[in-house]
Amino acid sequence: MTNSRWQSLSLGKLRVRELSQASYQQGDYTGWFEKLYAEAQGDLNAIPWADRDVSHWLADWIETSQFNLQDRRVLVVGCGLGDDAKYLAQLGAKVTAFDLSQTAIDWCHQRFPNSQVNYQAVDLFTAPANWKLSFDLVIEIYTIQALPANIRPNAIDCIGNFVAPNGKLLVVCRGRNPEDPAGELPPFALTQSELNKFTDRGLQQISFEDFIDTLESGSPRRFRIVYQR
């Protein structure tokens, strides 16, 4: 990583803390995302999670599991700047990708004007009723961990509901043991037991990986989990 990219990343992470803290103080747990995207004014360096490419942990899972994406209905939760969704559509999936932030969705359209992805500004908590049980594959990368503990159970319920019968859900997040500190500002590391809530809603856990992500600065502990309905 270049020095200037590292500096931008540090500033972006600091801004996440400032904006989320101010938002939380007003009892608003998600309003800061739109502020961060709007403030960035098209500068990818200002968004700490903008990898400018498909997530390594998603592409790796698609390749190793040999999941056949052709014509499958795929939903990308909290799609951010849209790279994961674009990748899945290029492999033949019919992809819907949504984010709470209208600015992020506008940015997806600008970055990928020819993509077949249906990018939409939608709040997870008020998603269209006809998305229920409708997707063969749901991708959730780093959205739950960006939400505080009081709204995470509801987020898990909403995400689990999107998975169609026999469909799969891929979750990638920061992980911790229950005795480790939870932190007060995002990103929050999640415990295995809170993720088990997915299995209360008719999903079965089919794999659980616990590893150190040496590709990210700070080498955080990660969980990558696959569920199936």
Ligand SMILES: C[S@@+](CC[C@H](N)C(=O)[O-])C[C@H]1O[C@@H](n2cnc3c(N)ncnc32)[C@H](O)[C@@H]1O
């Ligand atoms: C940490 S970012 C991760 C973005 C992307 N998944 C990635 O891996 O680069 C979390 C994303 O979730 C979105 N988000 C947060 N709360 C949401 C909600 N309630 N509904 C939809 N999107 C939400 C944010 O706007 C942000 O783009």
